[in-house]
Amino acid sequence: MRTPMIAGNWKxxxxxxxxxxxxxxxxxxxxxxxxxxxxxxPVFTALTSVAASIEGSSITLAAQNCYPQESGAxxxxxxxxxxxxxxxxxxxxxxxxxRQLCGExxxxxxxxAHALAAAGLGTIFCIGETLEERESDQMYDVxxxxxxxxxxxxxTTAMASVVVAYEPVWAIxxxxxxxxxxxxxxxxxxxxxxxxxxxxxxxxATRILYGGSVKPDNVDSLMAQPDVDGALVGGAxxxxxxxxxxxxxx
Ligand code: 13P
Numbered sequence: 001m002r003t004p005m006i007a008g009n010w011k012x013x014x015x016x017x018x019x020x021x022x023x024x025x026x027x028x029x030x031x032x033x034x035x036x037x038x039x040x041x042p043v044f045t046a047l048t049s050v051a052a053s054i055e056g057s058s059i060t061l062a063a064q065n066c067y068p069q070e071s072g073a074x075x076x077x078x079x080x081x082x083x084x085x086x087x088x089x090x091x092x093x094x095x096x097x098x099r100q101l102c103g104e105x106x107x108x109x110x111x112x113a114h115a116l117a118a119a120g121l122g123t124i125f126c127i128g129e130t131l132e133e134r135e136s137d138q139m140y141d142v143x144x145x146x147x148x149x150x151x152x153x154x155x156t157t158a159m160a161s162v163v164v165a166y167e168p169v170w171a172i173x174x175x176x177x178x179x180x181x182x183x184x185x186x187x188x189x190x191x192x193x194x195x196x197x198x199x200x201x202x203x204x205a206t207r208i209l210y211g212g213s214v215k216p217d218n219v220d221s222l223m224a225q226p227d228v229d230g231a232l233v234g235g236a237x238x239x240x241x242x243x244x245x246x247x248x249x250x
Contacts, residue, residue, distance in 0.1 A: 002207045004223070005163060005230035006247045007039035007062060007124060008237025009092060009211075019046035020053050025240035027057050030247050034058060037230075038247055039124075040237070041092055044078060051087025062090035062124060065098060068111035070119075080119035090122040092232075094150055096169045106149035113151060117158040124163045124232065125150060126211070131170035140189060147193055156202050164190060164208045165232040171212025173234060180221045183210045187227035216245040223249040 014022060019042045030038055041062040042050050051061050063086075067077035083091055093116070094109045109125075116123045127146040129139040147164070154162065166186055171178050178186075187208045195203035210222055211232030222228050236242040 002205065002229045003035070003037050004249075005037040005039060005207055005209060006243075006249075007041065007090075007092075007165075007209065007230070007232045008243055009041045009064060009095070009232055009234050010043065010237060011064070011097070011234060012043060013238055014042060014046060016046045016049045019043070020049050022238070022240055023050050023053050023059065026243060027054065027059060029240055029244035030058070033247060036247055039090055041090075047083070047086045047088065060089045061087050062092055062122075063088045064092050064095070066091045066093070066112055066116065068108070068115040070115075080115050080121050084119055084121055088121065090124050090163070091116055092124045092126060092165075094126040094146070096126065096128050096167060096172060100169075106146060109150045110152050113154055113158075113162070117154060117161065120161075122161045122163065124165055124209070126165045126167050126232070128167040128169050128172075128212070134168070134170065139186075143186065143190065144193060147190065148197065151197070156198055159194075159198060159202050159206060162206065163230075164194075164206060165211050166190060166208060167211035167232060169212075173213070175213050177213040177215070177218050177222075178210065180225055183222055183228055184225040187225065191227055214246060216242050219246045219249045 038059045039062050041064050063083045066080050070079050093112045098104045129142045133139055133142045190208050191203050194206055207229040209230040209232045210228050214231040214233045215236050
């Protein structure tokens, strides 16, 4: 069975001290939970402070981005092995903010996926359509392309470390969550696509998270959908109480 994952993407928020304060409060609030994989993704500069703070707890660390090279003349970039060294178990790639604001394309995201597999890190691979794409019936073509090109060349062994996150762009930071039915419909499509591209086993084992305005008051029904295996949470992960409630979904 797929262990649910609730991941907090802190985006560009929190100083080192604030990040530690948040994770300390979260640690206390989720101390009893052992059936959900809890992940937090602070900014790069807070990674080592948060890593020290969560040591021995059930919270794991993710980075929000990486560069697909190990080392070299790549000013301003950070490699998978350095993130692993800083205590990360996962790296988020393909987030729509990076696709839209930083011009990242499927090929570049695919290079990152391979670099993460080579470094032995888990990947939280984000995909999602814009409102325009959804309304013009291009949604499934877009999602299919993002999955096919983003995961291109990853074998079934590498797929064991990949978590897919479906984040419709129109639901991110807007307060406009996908309905339970919309989320389930796309997640079922993605699972069928994984079966087509890999096999039944990969499709059954891969966790597919939903992201986009997940809040304490909508998480329960989203998590009740058979193909929703967790959530990637932005805004609501910045408050320990809200994020703990989401982790404690019913
Ligand atoms: P919000 O939860 O703030 O909508 O953000 C979702 C997201 O982008 C997580 O990666």
